[in-house]
Amino acid sequence: MSLTGQRVLVMGGSSGIGAATAELFAAQGADVVITGRDEARLAAVAARTGATAHRVDGTAPDEVAAFFAADTRYDHLVLALSGAAGAGPFATLDLAALRDGFERKFWAHVAAAQAALPRLTGSLTFLTAASARAALPGTAGLAAINGALEAMVAPLAVELAPLRVNAVSPGIVRTPWWDRLPVEMRDEMFAAHEKSLPVGRIGEPDDIAQAVLAVATNGFLTGTVLPVAGGVHLATGR
Numbered sequence: 001m002s003l004t005g006q007r008v009l010v011m012g013g014s015s016g017i018g019a020a021t022a023e024l025f026a027a028q029g030a031d032v033v034i035t036g037r038d039e040a041r042l043a044a045v046a047a048r049t050g051a052t053a054h055r056v057d058g059t060a061p062d063e064v065a066a067f068f069a070a071d072t073r074y075d076h077l078v079l080a081l082s083g084a085a086g087a088g089p090f091a092t093l094d095l096a097a098l099r100d101g102f103e104r105k106f107w108a109h110v111a112a113a114q115a116a117l118p119r120l121t122g123s124l125t126f127l128t129a130a131s132a133r134a135a136l137p138g139t140a141g142l143a144a145i146n147g148a149l150e151a152m153v154a155p156l157a158v159e160l161a162p163l164r165v166n167a168v169s170p171g172i173v174r175t176p177w178w179d180r181l182p183v184e185m186r187d188e189m190f191a192a193h194e195k196s197l198p199v200g201r202i203g204e205p206d207d208i209a210q211a212v213l214a215v216a217t218n219g220f221l222t223g224t225v226l227p228v229a230g231g232v233h234l235a236t237g238r
Contacts, residue, residue, distance in 0.1 A: 026049040
């Protein structure tokens, strides 16, 4: 596959799945642009991939609007903006933290997608999460955030056609998102999850990046939420 001559924007492209996605698109010949909050991480990804980096806080509407004010066209937009807030047992869930989780992921994705529309021609791909339908205790808040995004995919695909709109919904993936946990707790959780999955391992950023590439470049695919979770639905029956 060659994407030579196509421009791809990965918002949230400074680490984890976003960085892996930027690297994969660049390897296929695309002109890749990445945004993020951390200038050092952006510079590292840019040096590795040849991408053009812009520091943009995806949760700041004024910064997002200023970025898209430039008359730059994009063939594909990947929204890999991520927030860590919103998890925890429902009985004691900090509702302020849940609102913050919506601000950092749901509203950031929606605002960026809306601002990008005049500059976008081919595809829009949201990065959500399997928590939207996994039904795991302690993830009701995350399910609400990611489920809200996934619920928008089908109506947007119809409303915004011929722009194609899809989402890739990862399961547990080894990314910096998990660094907030103590190392021992994180490793124990990963090990337990590996045993329950038919594929026998935790996901890696490249696994998800390959799915994003496939979704973004398949001209006959729209209105779809693609789970990439190692067969977790087979293990749980959901």
